[in-house]
Amino acid sequence: xxxxxxxxxxxxxxxxxxxxxxxxxxLADRPELVSxxxxxxxxxxxxVVGAGEWPGPPQLVFDGDTEPSPPFTYIDPTFVYxxxxxxxxxxxxxxxxxxxxxxxxxxxxxxxxxxDYILTEGFGDGSMCxxxxxxxxxxxxxxxxxxxxxxxxxxxxxxxxxxxxxxxLDFCSPHNSKYMCLxxxxxxGGSLGYDETTxxxxxxxxxxxxxxxxxxxxxxxxxxxxxxxxxNQNVPTLSEWGMILMGLILAGAAMWAMxxxxxxxx
Numbered sequence: 001x002x003x004x005x006x007x008x009x010x011x012x013x014x015x016x017x018x019x020x021x022x023x024x025x026x027l028a029d030r031p032e033l034v035s036x037x038x039x040x041x042x043x044x045x046x047x048v049v050g051a052g053e054w055p056g057p058p059q060l061v062f063d064g065d066t067e068p069s070p071p072f073t074y075i076d077p078t079f080v081y082x083x084x085x086x087x088x089x090x091x092x093x094x095x096x097x098x099x100x101x102x103x104x105x106x107x108x109x110x111x112x113x114x115x116d117y118i119l120t121e122g123f124g125d126g127s128m129c130x131x132x133x134x135x136x137x138x139x140x141x142x143x144x145x146x147x148x149x150x151x152x153x154x155x156x157x158x159x160x161x162x163x164x165x166x167x168x169l170d171f172c173s174p175h176n177s178k179y180m181c182l183x184x185x186x187x188x189g190g191s192l193g194y195d196e197t198t199x200x201x202x203x204x205x206x207x208x209x210x211x212x213x214x215x216x217x218x219x220x221x222x223x224x225x226x227x228x229x230x231x232n233q234n235v236p237t238l239s240e241w242g243m244i245l246m247g248l249i250l251a252g253a254a255m256w257a258m259x260x261x262x263x264x265x266x
Contacts, residue, residue, distance in 0.1 A: 030222065030224050031223040032224045032225075033060065033082060033224065034082075034226045034228070035084045035089065035225060035228050036084075037083070037229070038083050043090050043092065043153065045153045047139075047151050049153075054092050058081050058094075059081060060080035062077055062080075062192070063076055069208070072200070072201040073200050073201070074202055075095050075200045075201075075202055077097050078094065078095045078096065079094040080094070080192055080202075085165075087158055088155050088157055089155075090153075090154065091156070093151070093192050093193050094142050094151055095149055095151065095193040096144050096145035097200075098195045098197075098198075099147065101139045101148075102124050102195070102197055103123065103125035104125075104196035105124030105137070105195060106123050106191075107154075107190070107191070107192060108177070108180065109121075109156070110172050110174070110211060110214075110222075111169050112169065112170040112171075113162060113169050116161040116162050118130070118160045118161050119179045119181070120133045120154065120156060121180060121190065122135040123137065124137050125137070129181035133157075134155035135152070135155075136152075137153075138150075138151035139151065158227075166227055169225045169227065170216075170219045170222045170224065171223050172211060172221075172222040172223055173191050174190060174209055175194075175209045176190060177190065177211040178211075205223045
């Protein structure tokens with residue numbers, strides 16, 4: 001009876017590991033960003049970057065070392081920040097390389113959670129879409145550069161994609177998407193800082209130039225954004241999931257060794 005129970009336990013552990021590893025292996029190959037937890041006042045979405053307003057350092061830096069996404073080039077440089085609280089994601093795209101004050105400058109963010117997604121765009125003239133997103137475009141200095149440059153700031157409600165703190169979201173910022181809410185005049189580019197004067201883009205993840213399918217099974221080339229737990233939540237990050245997985249493997253190996261030892265003693 002004991003040996004039969006041990007066999008069932010071992011089989012159960014390995015079945016669990018197999019099913020558990022399938023989704024985690026798919027996530028492990030995708031680039032991950034980790035949002036920062038807001039512990040004080042949330043950033044003001046006004047197109048002005050105050051000292052200490054955005055928790056740093058930036059999660060993304062676009063510069064001459066950034067992997068290209070041919071045929072598009074990059075603004076040089078741009079600093080991107082993500083943070084969240086219980087109810088919102090905040091994003092700063094500090095495009096210090098965009099020194100021209102163009103109304104057609106643009107920033108494109110796409111977030112997805114299961115079947116829910118939101119695509120939001122902001123333009124240098126202050127217009128944006130969709131409704132429900134707070135956006136501000138500015139042109140001035142920041143802690144990253146004292147000279148005037150383009151600034152994009154966003155405040156996105158988690159409720160728009162039925163998300164909560166601690167979740168891992170799909171995220172990307174391509175050059176183009178058929179879901180883009182273009183203005184009447186149209187727009188030639190998106191990404192994490194499109195400069196209308198130079199035509200440069202900051203595409204993330206590199207190589208994801210276009211998104212024309214929002215279905216969950218079509219997001220394998222997107223990146224990931226880990227929202228930070230707030231208050232007393234404790235949700236594992238991808239690296240912590242790896243430790244959990246290793247613990248399960250060790251537990252399974254220990255049970256297998258016990259089973260063999262019991263068999264040898266008979």
